[in-house]
Amino acid sequence: MRCGFWRNVPWSGVWHEDRGVKIRLTVNGEPREADVWAGESLLTTLRDTLELPGSKNACEQGECGSCSVLLDGALVCACLVLAAQADGHEVTTVEGLADREELHRVQRAFVEAGAVQCGFCTPGLVVATAALLEANPDPSDDEMREALSGNLCRCTGYAKIFDAVRLAARS
Amino acid sequence: MQLVRPSSVEEAVAALRGGAVALGGGTDLVPLLRDRIVEAETLVELHAAVPRGVRRCTPTSTSPSPSSARFWIGAGTPLAVLEAEPEIPTTLREACRLAASPQLRAMGTIGGNLLQATRCWYWRLKFPCWLHGGETCDAKEGQHREHAIFGNERCASAHPSDPAAALLALGARIRTDRRDLPLAELYRLPTDDDRSMTTLEPGELILELELPAAESSIYVKAMDRQRWAFALVGVAAARVGGETRIALAGVAPVPWLVSSPEELEQATPLPGTAYKLEIARALVQRALAQL
């Protein structure tokens, strides 16, 4: 008989403390403040403190792209950015891609092309597609494969996502 | 824990004294912190401290072939910048492009990439394996399809960095806050007494890289899927100053130089990694043919 040890639990020790840090950042064009702890991820801050749950938490390891946001215009996984690192920077989430009542062309294209199924990966894919079209207004299929390979989707089979990117590029 | 955000190399170096941990792009470190494989009282964010960017530079006195053109790369440069940099040698550009995912390449820096920890699942799941200070390598006895075929006597983990292999093939040098060294000397095979994979001293910081322009170079990579996977085998080959060098990713605990294709036959594959040797043979042959 021996004691089981923590080798395959879903977390390997608790990384947390209560000491707080105040951060100020621009989210979707608005100045925001939040009290965070030093190891807190930007994703947690966005979802739980700033009440922007559009970015999804699906792996918490930077492997699925569901939490993709723009940090100073660069496409990043919000789960890998510490909130404290975003202090002083600009963040755009899926909620901020379009103006309040407007719809971003990528969002419209995803719906029109049928590229949304369960939709849990969709916010990340929409942000990644917007970043792609910003850098490359008329991407080839290979460029789409390259640019969106960090966004895992388990439902659509991706085929309609190609259609959506093409549609958004044309509109 | 605290996060400090120095704005100069000097401040960063000072902040790193006393066991603080350097935070580059965070793509590898943040999950390791979350899993408490790495523990830190202080994180030192390098973003504003470590140089970034790429430029042509004049050869330094330590350069092996001072006549040829060279490149200077700031260690804080994200991989995404390098993959879009038309001037740098193809092997490095391709190694960056084929690494990880677009999000991770936008965040991950070249300096951090060189110091990535292994993807060995036993190590990441905190098995009390040899690399964690234990007695035996769990992978050798267990599942090791993604593991090493060279240098695997103690630890069968595979080094995941594609750019490291490319830079090794190019004969790149790195400069830290305290020394200038060939990249090959950054890496060491771990020993019973010292199980670290690099020669970096505590608090030592990689600041910049210098590499030659290559007459010709290439990077080819075998993965389990078309994109966004670590290398089963990555092969970098470069011809610099008339000399051809080959380096491999994903085949040993550290990026692995082979002096000739024949040297592949000195591999010591495990039962579950023999196929990697076959892939390495094919890719080395193809890389050399295309050089």
Added chain:
Amino acid sequence: MARLIRTEKEVEGRYEEVWTVVEEDALDQWPAGPLEVVGQPAQRQDGLQRARGEARYTADVRLPGMLHAAVLRSGVARADARAIDVLPALELPGVQAALSCEEVDFLDAEAGYPGAAVAAVAADTIEQARAGVEAIAVEWDESEPLLDPDEAIARGQLVSESSSYERGDLEAALAGADVVVEAEYRTQSVLHNSMETHQAVCHWEGDTLVVHISTQYIWGVRDELAEKLGLRPDDVRVVCEFMGGGFGAKNGAGDYSLIAAELSRRTGRPVRCALTRREENLAAGNRNATIQRLRAGARSDGTIVGLGGEFVNAVGWSGWLAGTDGPMQMLYGVDNVATMLRGAKLNSAPMAAFRAPGFVEGTFGLECLLDELGGKLGIDPLELRRRNHADADVLDGRPYSSKSLLECYRRAEPHWDRRHEVRARSDETWKHGVGLASQVWYGGGGPPSYAWVRVGSDGSMTVVTAMQDIGTGSRTAMAQIAAEELGVSLAQVRVELGDSARGPFASISAGSSTIPSMGPAVRSAAGDARRQILELAAQRWQKEQRTLSLKGGRIVCSDGGSWPLESLLGLLEDAQILGMGARGPNPTGMRVLTFGVQVAEVAVDVGTGEIRVGRIAAIHDVGRIINPLGARSQVEGGIIQALGHTLSEHRLLDPRTGTVLTQTLDAYKLPTIADVPEIVCEFVDEPDSHLTNLGAKGLGEPPIIPTAAAIANAIRDATGADVRSLPIDREEMLRALAALARAKERSGDRVAARPA
């Protein structure tokens, strides 16, 4: 009128004979082909909410005062948790409650697999809850795990009684056959990895337990929680409006919802229990691995005279026997068939239904075996399948309610004909080939299922039913059906779903059953509303009701008169028209099945073992298609999941400890967009004239079934190598190529191998 009948009920391929209350279905089927709304491509009604990040999933539920639960899971494959002390956890900051297997019976002290839950803690933050879990003191009494399925069978460690089936005389048939092939196939365990992990948020409103849960079966969760917690079913309210994928793994309540409910009861606060990605891949179900030892015999004219299979499902610690033997029994018109299916009880996580459970695995073996047989016979694979087509159900001679597999084959021809051109692309490095495979599956759905349609004076038409849309687009399909029946545009119909307190009983979304179970109920409710509208219209304009119909948003009379619908509905004021509908019975004495064929084109790099799938053509027969846009997406999604199953996905276990090594998405390799081949998708789109008022069958599962075999057969076509084990990763591909080279060396055959 409701009737009580004795009927067969089928879920995921399992039949049971049950008493069922059904209501007659008086509506005639619509004519075949695209109609005004049904059969037309429709955008998702909730697509914008999802694309703007406004859809609220269970993962997004935040309730005032909500606590977070963390779960203590076994770290080893086989251990008993003894002397669990949760007191140290309760002393930690933020921790509000803890429970363990010593006090609740939904947690088991006998932890039979790594990841088995034995205790849980609720705290103000998830980090505090995790700290609490780490503080729990447990003595683990560990024993040697059993991980090898063959050994489990030899030791008699079975999850349930084995299942044997026999028709005709297999041994005699094989003895008399001109050609016999025999081979062992293996499939690996794969993980669902829905993007939203398993999770629930529970809270109590008085005596009512409110459960927000990511589920495929709202009503099943209600009943299961009521039973396990000793509540009346209607004291459990289950809510799931948006759901991030399930693929079969979210058919039940799961221990996480029980943990959240119990911790919420103890603390009086809402409790969230959400699995992390790692927990998901440890303990939330998987497609079990299989071993298939198969035989086939045929006459030289290609008539298959016998099929035999010994199947082992590596079920895990618990679970059921998915029908790996099903395709062998059902797909072809073969007289002599014998199968034996055993389920190994192992110290690995319990299996869960995963998109066509059993049939995905069994079709890989059977359809590869068929090509090996065809190779020996020198008969073209498509022709071999045609010659052995089953014209009536082979299990008991029942007629099929509809079957268009031969039509699928006919439509596959142009894709199959590309093989000469594809093979001709081969060079020294890349070998190209084409393969195909057929598919059979259930997908007829069944009663009971109910829907209401509410029509108000403002002209709004609302379908109300407590079903779930697991991401497949059922909400939109239901709206299309109601709009068609009511003669209005799709935009005029909305669907309220996802809440057991706000609508009638609805079917599980599993076994490809949502459309065939719910669709007819919705049409029937809309039909009832239509009848009532026409009744009122007949009175308003003094016409005979039989002369009136609804079309294009108008009430149309056969005498040429027509009035806008609003001119009648506007008279309702606060009155409402309430249509009620129910799913009618399945046709008695008939077999309701789905069929299809896929043709895959691959290229194999014989130096590095890389496999690239270039194109897959999928032709499926699932009756009427409601939404072609959504249907295509289902096919593409099924094919890509199959692609992962075939080439890159593999739940790896440490052979000594049973630990899942591929818990994260870098190690467990789902396909990315870069892996997607060209996918050509066709439907026969012929309504099943015997099945319900719609003639529509389910499509969730059929497209994932034949893909692996089609790819493996294409690889054999390209290289001559037999790949009989999934995944066909580089190691397996290079192994198969080396085996082929050795075989050629032995036979002295220097001619490039290719089946005739």
